[in-house]
Amino acid sequence: MSRIVVLGSGAWGTALALSLDRRGGHQITLWAHSPEAAREIVEAGENTLFLPGFPLPASIAVTGDNAVVGDAEIVVSVVPSEFLRPTMARLGPHLHPGQIVVSATKGVENKTFLRMTEVIASSLAATGLTLPIGAFSGPSFALEVAQGQPTAVTVAFDDPEIAARIQQEFSSETLRLYTSTDVIGVELGGALKNVIAIAAGIAAGVGLGYNSAAGLITRGIAEITRLAVACGAQRETLSGLSGVGDLVLTCTGSLSRNRTVGQELGKGRKLPDILAGLGGKVAEGVFTTRAALGLARQHGIEMPITEQMELILDEGKDPQEAIKELMLRPGKDE
Secondary structure, eight states, X not given: OEEEEEEOOSHHHHHHHHHHHHHOSEXXXXXXXXXXXXXXXXXXXXXXXXXXXXXXXXXXXXXXXXXXXGGOSEEEEOOOXXXXXXXXXXXXXXXXXXXXXXXXXXXXXXXXXXXXXXXXXXXXXTTTOOOOEEEEESSOOHHHHHHTOOXXXXXXXXXXXXXXXXXXXXXXXXXXXXXXXXHHHHXXXXXXXXXXXXXXXXXXXXXXXXXXXXXXXXXXXXXXXXXXXXXXXXGGGGGXXXXXXHHHHHHHOTXXXXXXXXXXXXXXOOHHHHHHTTTTOOOHHHHHHHXXXXXXXXXXXXXXXXXXXXXHHHHOOOHHHHHXXXXXXXXXXX
């Protein structure tokens, strides 16, 4: 039996806790950002705010106690990207050598342009601690994972033996893990697809059809791959679950919050109103767009779709004008 603590009681963290508990053979704890948030879940018997309709079995402990991470063998981080660094500053003093950290957050940190595993590593370095940190990503809507629908994802660690251990510990009849040593590719594929998903939503919101969606997804993966490879990723990783797989899901699935944000933008709604309507849920692509462009500029990589998304999100650019400019760019070889 492994002791696993899932950090973050949003929809995705709760769904992962349910999946790991359903597998059996583990002691699962779901950590919430505050004792009050944990108490609400415990008293309701389910996560009514982020994942209603899924009772939490008594075998899943829910707590807001920071010290709980010290008891874990495996720590799964599902903290939203904008809160990850301060959260690790709180929890870092309770971590210790011998633990494994799995990052399941899909994002890039603003201003530093660091991937989530890098944010965790730099936060722990401040306490003098170095732990193996890997990435967990792929086409995986929280609702469907909670329902127990078959889902396939990738887990990546620099050390293939650790990746194989997580594969063994997490895999079940409803969750299938593939291993990789390409942490960069797995992380950036999962993070950058959210930006393209906003674009796909905008295309749907303004009434564009299947031709436009297919073109956007295809050129989107080209953008993602260019940047990921420039950062040290393996090109083939972006053809897998954490690249094309996650991109297709998030660009076409109605459960995608990023696509929903884009769709509402395409209909003419303002971003602050859209985000307020998410009820506390996070659309990571809104934050990742700015960070992705900063990372692209560092590496001299052109990302025309992402550039237009930044103008729409930050400057209120008319989506129709953005689409026109993308279509009228100078011709290129594919």
